[in-house]
Amino acid sequence: MKKSALPQPKRSSARRTVAQAARDAAKKPSTTPIYACFRTDILAGKSKRTRKGIYRHNLTTTTASGYTNAYDWLAKAMGQGPSFAGTWARQSPTGVSATGCTGCPTTLPTAGQALAGSIVVCYGSTNNILVYGVIMSNTSSAIVVDQWYDATSTSGAQGTTPTGGTFYITVLPGQNPAAWMAVTSSSSPTTADTFLAGELAGVTGFSRAVGTYSHSAAASTYSLVHLWTAGATETINMEAQFGAANQPNTTPGAALGVMPFESSEPNPPTLVSGDTLQNTVTITI
Amino acid sequence: MRVVTQLNSFYDWEPTPVDVKVTPQDIKAGRVKPSANGGYLMRVTRKYPTENTTLISEKTIIQRIIHEMMPNQGCVPHTRMEAIGQILARQVMPDQAHPKYITGFQVDDDDPDEKLFLTLVTPYTKVTHEQSGQPLIDPEDMPMLLAKYMGKTTPQNHIDHLHTKFSVKKVPTPPATPEVKAVAK
Numbered sequence: 001m002k003k004s005a006l007p008q009p010k011r012s013s014a015r016r017t018v019a020q021a022a023r024d025a026a027k028k029p030s031t032t033p034i035y036a037c038f039r040t041d042i043l044a045g046k047s048k049r050t051r052k053g054i055y056r057h058n059l060t061t062t063t064a065s066g067y068t069n070a071y072d073w074l075a076k077a078m079g080q081g082p083s084f085a086g087t088w089a090r091q092s093p094t095g096v097s098a099t100g101c102t103g104c105p106t107t108l109p110t111a112g113q114a115l116a117g118s119i120v121v122c123y124g125s126t127n128n129i130l131v132y133g134v135i136m137s138n139t140s141s142a143i144v145v146d147q148w149y150d151a152t153s154t155s156g157a158q159g160t161t162p163t164g165g166t167f168y169i170t171v172l173p174g175q176n177p178a179a180w181m182a183v184t185s186s187s188s189p190t191t192a193d194t195f196l197a198g199e200l201a202g203v204t205g206f207s208r209a210v211g212t213y214s215h216s217a218a219a220s221t222y223s224l225v226h227l228w229t230a231g232a233t234e235t236i237n238m239e240a241q242f243g244a245a246n247q248p249n250t251t252p253g254a255a256l257g258v259m260p261f262e263s264s265e266p267n268p269p270t271l272v273s274g275d276t277l278q279n280t281v282t283i284t285i
Numbered sequence: 286m287r288v289v290t291q292l293n294s295f296y297d298w299e300p301t302p303v304d305v306k307v308t309p310q311d312i313k314a315g316r317v318k319p320s321a322n323g324g325y326l327m328r329v330t331r332k333y334p335t336e337n338t339t340l341i342s343e344k345t346i347i348q349r350i351i352h353e354m355m356p357n358q359g360c361v362p363h364t365r366m367e368a369i370g371q372i373l374a375r376q377v378m379p380d381q382a383h384p385k386y387i388t389g390f391q392v393d394d395d396d397p398d399e400k401l402f403l404t405l406v407t408p409y410t411k412v413t414h415e416q417s418g419q420p421l422i423d424p425e426d427m428p429m430l431l432a433k434y435m436g437k438t439t440p441q442n443h444i445d446h447l448h449t450k451f452s453v454k455k456v457p458t459p460p461a462t463p464e465v466k467a468v469a470k
Contacts, residue, residue: 033321035321043358045357045359047357054313055315055317056319154286154341154342155398156342157401209342209344209345212339212342213339214337214340214381215337216292216296217336217337217338218297219295219335223377223380225380226345229351229352231408231409272415273414274414274421276358278376280380282380284320284326
């Protein structure tokens with residue numbers, strides 16, 4: 001067959017080569033097919049404040065440094081398997097406090113993001129307590145967690161600190177899920193955020209909470225939902241998801257827990273005491 | 286609290302075809318949502334059996350009871366079982382499946398948490414309503430609310446309640462076949 005007889009792609013001056021498109025794309029932040037849509041409903045009885053929200057695209061934290069970045073969390077949660085482990089993953093530290101353990105005899109990995117985001121299980125022989133924690137940071141011999149969790153609590157309640165005797169820890173592959181939801185009255189999110197500025201925690205009804213998880217087998221999404229019933233007048237400007245129970249420090253870089261998705265309110269609702277905000281997040285996988 | 290809901294159809298999301306025009310009404314009704322890189326995803330109903338898993342924290346159950354007790358919601362005291370039904374009906378299922386797609390339920394229940402209940406509800410007996418100046422939850426209602434919350438329920442009670450709430454017919458257990466009877470002996 002003559003070459004001229006083969007179907008030729010249409011030529012146009014507007015078309016770019018793959019190499020050109022790749023060079024152009026390299027100048028922009030990357031986008032992820034895994035993302036979240038937030039929806040906010042205000043439940044305030046027959047008042048004018050009641051409104052049903054619409055789905056809005058989230059802002060994915062793609063440029064944040066450290067492990068709070070959504071991409072890093074997703075990659076480690078989905079792909080980090082047994083090759084993550086080593087002789088350090090199960091050992092007997094000499095001390096355990098409310099925020100971690102010290103005196104690990106086998107050197108822990110510290111390169112890159114080290115163990116951040118993984119789950120560590122800890123047992124103390126004296127009070128016979130078994131708890132788990134989400135690793136925030138670590139050195140070669142110590143691990144910092146945001147808290148020890150009571151493994152039997154569906155609300156992520158704080159567990160009893162193990163006492164020894166002898167302590168045992170096991171660091172598990174993967175990452176703690178980002179199932180925690182929080183709100184703030186501050187605004188202006190960016191892709192470099194590592195925490196939710198001004199997160200509402202001390203105001204009645206607005207503390208960070210585990211969302212109600214729901215997924216239909218074979219569906220391409222899952223959802224997290226939570227109700228916040230206001231105990232005071234507050235304007236809600238942003239919502240976000242987190243991988244740990246505790247509020248971050250307000251110092252950038254000292255955040256507690258991954259924050260993969262956040263979203264600003266296009267029409268920030270002002271709630272008065274007794275009003276309820278229902279936040280629904282659907283994550284497309 | 287773990288509720289597995291058997292479904293004969295369920296909601297999923299697909300990119301809108303290029304020939305489809307998305308209207309503001311579609312967006313407002315939740316028939317579409319933004320896709321990852323511009324454009325929209327539309328809600329589709331997959332018509333084959335599946336099951337939905339919903340995990341509800343105890344804090345969420347108590348939060349629902351608080352919400353239902355708010356003056357602008359009519360101050361309706363709910364049992365723990367009723368609150369779980371409301372969570373499924375109002376918070377979960379609208380994004381997962383139409384109630385008519387439900388064919389059954391399975392429930393794994395945890396015990397109520399009295400300490401957590403008191404920790405979460407007590408502040409609302411002190412906070413006052415914006416207009417009336419009265420407490421959002423009357424402190425005198427606390428013993429009644431706590432008793433309703435702590436009421437003993439079995440997983441079967443939850444299943445029966447959910448069947449009634451969502452008007453799902455119970456499938457009778459088929460009579461045992463001779464082979465099953467022989468094994469039972």
